[in-house]
Amino acid sequence: MSDQLGLWSVLIAVIGGAIRVSTPFLFVSLGETITERSGRINLGLEGTLVFGAMSAYATAVLTDSPWAGVAVAGLAGGAFGLLHGFVCRLPRVNDVAVGIALMLFGSGLAFFLGKPFIQPSAPPLPAIPFGFWSDLPQVQAALRVNVLFLVGAALSVLLWWAFRNTKAGLIVRVVGDSADAARAMGYDVDRVRLYATAAGGVLAGIGGAYLSLYYPGSWNEGVSSGQGLMAVALVIFARWNPLACFGAALLFGGAGALGPALQSVGISQGYYLFYAAPYVLTLALLIATSSTERALAGAPGELSLSK
Amino acid sequence: MEPDAPATGAIGVETIGMTKRFGAFTALDDVSMKIEPGGFHALLGENGAGKSTLVKCVMGFYAPTSGSVLVDGREAEITNPKGAQARGLGMVYQHFTLVPSLTGAENLVISRADAPAILHWSSERAALADFMGRMPFKLNLDRPVAELAAGEKQKLEIVKQLYLKARFLILDEPTSVLTPAEAEEVLGLLRAMTDRGDLSVLMISHKFREVETFARSLSVLRRGKLVGGGAVGVLSRDDMAAMMIGERTTRTIAARLGEPDPEREILRVEKVTATDVSGLRHIAIDDLRVRAREIVGIAGVSGNGQKELADVLGGQIRATGGRVVVAGTPYTGKRVESRSRRVRFIPEEPLRNACAPRMSVAENLAFRAFDRRGDDPQKPPTLWLDKGAMSRRAKDLIARFKVKTASSEAPIATLSGGNVQRAVLARELTDPVDLLIVVNPCFGLDFAAVSEIRNRIVAARNGGAAVLLISEDLDEILELSDRIVVMSEGRLVYETLAAEAEVGAIGQHMAGHH
Numbered sequence: 001m002s003d004q005l006g007l008w009s010v011l012i013a014v015i016g017g018a019i020r021v022s023t024p025f026l027f028v029s030l031g032e033t034i035t036e037r038s039g040r041i042n043l044g045l046e047g048t049l050v051f052g053a054m055s056a057y058a059t060a061v062l063t064d065s066p067w068a069g070v071a072v073a074g075l076a077g078g079a080f081g082l083l084h085g086f087v088c089r090l091p092r093v094n095d096v097a098v099g100i101a102l103m104l105f106g107s108g109l110a111f112f113l114g115k116p117f118i119q120p121s122a123p124p125l126p127a128i129p130f131g132f133w134s135d136l137p138q139v140q141a142a143l144r145v146n147v148l149f150l151v152g153a154a155l156s157v158l159l160w161w162a163f164r165n166t167k168a169g170l171i172v173r174v175v176g177d178s179a180d181a182a183r184a185m186g187y188d189v190d191r192v193r194l195y196a197t198a199a200g201g202v203l204a205g206i207g208g209a210y211l212s213l214y215y216p217g218s219w220n221e222g223v224s225s226g227q228g229l230m231a232v233a234l235v236i237f238a239r240w241n242p243l244a245c246f247g248a249a250l251l252f253g254g255a256g257a258l259g260p261a262l263q264s265v266g267i268s269q270g271y272y273l274f275y276a277a278p279y280v281l282t283l284a285l286l287i288a289t290s291s292t293e294r295a296l297a298g299a300p301g302e303l304s305l306s307k
Numbered sequence: 308m309e310p311d312a313p314a315t316g317a318i319g320v321e322t323i324g325m326t327k328r329f330g331a332f333t334a335l336d337d338v339s340m341k342i343e344p345g346g347f348h349a350l351l352g353e354n355g356a357g358k359s360t361l362v363k364c365v366m367g368f369y370a371p372t373s374g375s376v377l378v379d380g381r382e383a384e385i386t387n388p389k390g391a392q393a394r395g396l397g398m399v400y401q402h403f404t405l406v407p408s409l410t411g412a413e414n415l416v417i418s419r420a421d422a423p424a425i426l427h428w429s430s431e432r433a434a435l436a437d438f439m440g441r442m443p444f445k446l447n448l449d450r451p452v453a454e455l456a457a458g459e460k461q462k463l464e465i466v467k468q469l470y471l472k473a474r475f476l477i478l479d480e481p482t483s484v485l486t487p488a489e490a491e492e493v494l495g496l497l498r499a500m501t502d503r504g505d506l507s508v509l510m511i512s513h514k515f516r517e518v519e520t521f522a523r524s525l526s527v528l529r530r531g532k533l534v535g536g537g538a539v540g541v542l543s544r545d546d547m548a549a550m551m552i553g554e555r556t557t558r559t560i561a562a563r564l565g566e567p568d569p570e571r572e573i574l575r576v577e578k579v580t581a582t583d584v585s586g587l588r589h590i591a592i593d594d595l596r597v598r599a600r601e602i603v604g605i606a607g608v609s610g611n612g613q614k615e616l617a618d619v620l621g622g623q624i625r626a627t628g629g630r631v632v633v634a635g636t637p638y639t640g641k642r643v644e645s646r647s648r649r650v651r652f653i654p655e656e657p658l659r660n661a662c663a664p665r666m667s668v669a670e671n672l673a674f675r676a677f678d679r680r681g682d683d684p685q686k687p688p689t690l691w692l693d694k695g696a697m698s699r700r701a702k703d704l705i706a707r708f709k710v711k712t713a714s715s716e717a718p719i720a721t722l723s724g725g726n727v728q729r730a731v732l733a734r735e736l737t738d739p740v741d742l743l744i745v746v747n748p749c750f751g752l753d754f755a756a757v758s759e760i761r762n763r764i765v766a767a768r769n770g771g772a773a774v775l776l777i778s779e780d781l782d783e784i785l786e787l788s789d790r791i792v793v794m795s796e797g798r799l800v801y802e803t804l805a806a807e808a809e810v811g812a813i814g815q816h817m818a819g820h821h
Binding site: 164165166167168170171173174177178180181182184185186298300301 | 387388389404405406407408409413416417418420422423424425426428
């Protein structure tokens with residue numbers, strides 16, 4: 001059976017992995033897209049992700065409800081976002097530096113508060129078995145799709161639409177592209193950025209809940225391993241477009257699943273290298289899509305990295 | 308207090324005893340001025356005369372130290388631009404306030420105070436098409452503003468104010484980025500709107516011809532004070548100039564001495580093609596030559612590739628084909644090349660493109676030779692900055708080029724536009740120059756600074772330099788050039804000797820009829 005499947009099983013595993021692994025990337029990158037479109041960078045989302053994972057897991061253990069965990073993770077993420085947004089509106093504060101501080105703070109606080117929750121097990125988030133039509137266990141496993149993935153997919157379409165078709169979306173873009181123009185229109189630039197950063201934090205927190213409550217589905221200090229930071233790079237690669245974020249998250253998820261998939265079909269030589277695939281992919285994509293001749297298309301004009 | 312003026316038709320605005328002090332400096336001193344409903348009023352004055360301060364007080368950007376604004380005869384407390392907009396006051400700034408990454412349509416809709424939470428683009432588009440039908444400018448509202456040329460942006464700024472139902476429009480040097488034909492079109496339309504009683508206009512301008520053609524009345528500010536005014540046609544140009552500059556003499560342009568040297572070709576641009584950083588604008592220059600003791604003026608409407616040509620010559624973008632030859636050998640704009648072949652480049656907006664704004668005047672003046680011993684370009688390289696020599700040289704240049712600055716250690720960004728340009732010229736023109744490339748050297752400067760800077764350029768030419776002058780100011784091109792080349796859609800389309808130039812023919816080629 002597995003002979004017959006051969007390389008197909010690798011492909012199925014990669015597709016399944018893409019769906020499973022991509023969700024945190026998707027949430028963090030959508031959140032960061034909102035924040036960066038408003039003209040600010042929040043590098044602290046890695047810390048928010050880890051703290052979200054811890055708070056979701058702890059809440060689920062204590063209340064026996066994974067959804068309560070998701071809600072608490074979202075709230076905690078929002079609080080981190082508000083903190084970032086608040087500190088950044090003080091004069092002479094650099095958003096990148098604050099982000100790095102919050103990344104360390106969020107992770108550290110999560111490790112500190114999360115110590116008692118490494119042992120107990122929490123109820124996982126439910127998944128929908130879209131693979132019921134197949135007899136193949138590999139296909140069934142690959143197509144067990146978590147509800148949050150579907151929420152994230154819908155959210156990327158919604159955000160893409162909202163950036164063009166809602167007043168709030170246009171205001172975020174105006175603030176991110178030209179603070180002077182926004183002020184001339186009477187919008188409070190700092191307040192818009194505060195809300196945008198808070199919204200980004202909420203999404204990153206929910207992404208963290210997925211990590212601890214579904215895949216890998218446990219709480220420990222290595223639960224994120226830098227996914228929050230990679231998601232920030234992914235936003236740049238996706239050119240601040242929520243739909244492209246979805247595609248990019250799938251791509252990164254698939255790359256992350258390559259190592260385990262190859263290992264499962266018996267290719268053990270150098271599979272550690274395949275574990276590095278998402279990182280190599282980040283680097284390769286950023287180099288491939290960069291140019292010394294052209295300006296970064298689509299970059300919000302107020303972003304400190306494009307100024 | 309809600310504005311209760313009628314919702315359509317021109318409104319009048321009056322300032323009473325408007326005074327604005329910034330610390331000890333009085334920018335505006337007791338200015339009372341009245342613009343009737345349906346009036347077209349010009350506000351003249353040199354840079355720093357207080358024109359911008361006055362209109363910013365009216366628009367609620369600054370709170371005046373004392374004085375008040377009457378809108379339609381009633382005192383109006385305007386504390387921010389939004390309040391001004393609610394009263395039917397609109398302003399078009401010298402810098403653009405459009406959001407670059409949004410399309411024209413998005414810019415218009417989001418600027419409206421009553422934009423709905425969810426935008427129904429089909430009905431918005433229909434409303435915009437209807438609105439644009441009443442505007443004489445044809446603008447593509449579906450392109451991001453960043454892709455529009457300066458002239459189109461300026462038109463969109465004006466359209467935006469009319470879309471926001473401005474009934475009193477303030478224009479801050481509205482034609483500085485427009486061609487003569489575009490300027491006439493825009494101002495003609497606005498004048499027609501004031502004649503119909505739909506709009507009142509207050510226009511800040513340096514250009515007498517514009518004021519005489521379109522304005523009905525004018526005021527002149529000097530050093531923050533209202534020094535005169537009245538109906539257009541009563542005052543002569545000499546009167547207006549005298550009011551603006553007070554008791555100072557302005558030098559006339561230095562005469563061009565000697566003929567271009569046909570034997571010494573300094574700059575040759577051969578079949579150069581290039582694309583700008585956005586990838587949208589392409590240029591293709593087949594053949595352009597500048598000889599010693601010659602000023603070649605490149606005329607053209609803003610956004611027709613002049614910037615890209617300047618960027619290729621300055622080394623900011625790489626040519627995709629062809630070559631630039633200076634003094635017989637290929638040239639790519641490297642520092643070593645510009646030093647050895649004595650090429651000097653003065654880009655537009657010098658504060659942004661030729662200075663480090665927060666570094667001091669002395670440091671900015673030293674950019675050419677700071678890495679040479681004793682701040683002298685002829686001497687060998689050195690690791691250590693010679694602060695003493697830099698400072699001495701800076702003080703000498705500041706005195707010789709009459710740069711007005713608090714000290715040689717003040718950040719260059721604190722200087723006015725004219726003085727920044729003087730400082731840049733001081734840096735670029737003190738050593739012998741073989742090739743000088745200048746782009747819009749007098750953009751936004753008052754005319755005392757303008758005539759001085761033009762004199763310096765002509766003096767460099769008389770000294771034997773080849774000068775390539777890229778300018779969107781046709782008067783400047785006509786005044787300075789030995790030979791005029793017109794650029795349109797990225798190509799050189801017309802060439803004439805300045806002595807035989809016909810403005811009509813140049814204008815036609817600028818407008819794309821060739």
